[in-house]
Amino acid sequence: MLKPSNDNRHCSLAVETFIKTSLGVATLVVGVQNIERCNIDPLIPIMLIVNGVWYLTSVVLELVLNCCVLCTNKPGFVLLLYAQKAVFSLLFLAIVVTDNVFVFTAWREGPDYYNLEQHKGCDQTTFVLSMVLVILADITLCLAVLVVACVCCCFSGALLFVTRPAREARNKVQQEPPDSSTPRLHEDLPASVDAEVKSNKAVQNN
Secondary structure (H helix, E strand, O other), X not given: OOOHHHHHHHXXXXXXXXXXXXXXXXXXXHHHHOOOOEOOOOHHHHHHHHHHHHHHHHHHHHHHHHHHHXXXXXXXXXXXXXXXXXXXXXHHHHHHHHHHHHHHHHHHXXXXXXXXXXXXXXXXXXXXXXXXXXXXXXXXXXXXXXXXXXXXXXXXXXXXXXXXXXXXXXXXXXXXXXXXXXXXXXXXXXXXXXHHHHHHHXXXXX
């Protein structure tokens, strides 16, 4: 029987795989079917195809690497899994930025869903799906940035709280005045040296 942590991991992996596969198939099919039906910006259907390829490729690679990790428990596959996630996250960021430029530029011009042969004509399903993907991607990125910012703030606050006693002790030592009752070495040293020199001269004279 699997542990609860493994159950949660498998459940989240299954949900992520289902969502990515559904989005990948939908965007790929719509993009291929309407590749010449968006005159306002012919790159929008191509963008859908790129998104579909990205989703399906990331799903396949994650499934293969996760199976290798679960079956072999070798650290090399774990590193490959994290490297794959990092690379695909960077690709996702680049795709999202490009999608925003294409979709919102076309949206500002006003796509025509009914006259596809016109200059601003575009298939409604293609454009709406592109807009939905862009909005979901923007929300995902905003949430990711918010989570990272919260983690950084919490870490900084915890670090300041832990190091507070040491900082207070250091400031207290720096602010304390020197003790006048304690003899200073740099003041006593010349007198002792002078007394020793005088005693040596007296011995030589005698």
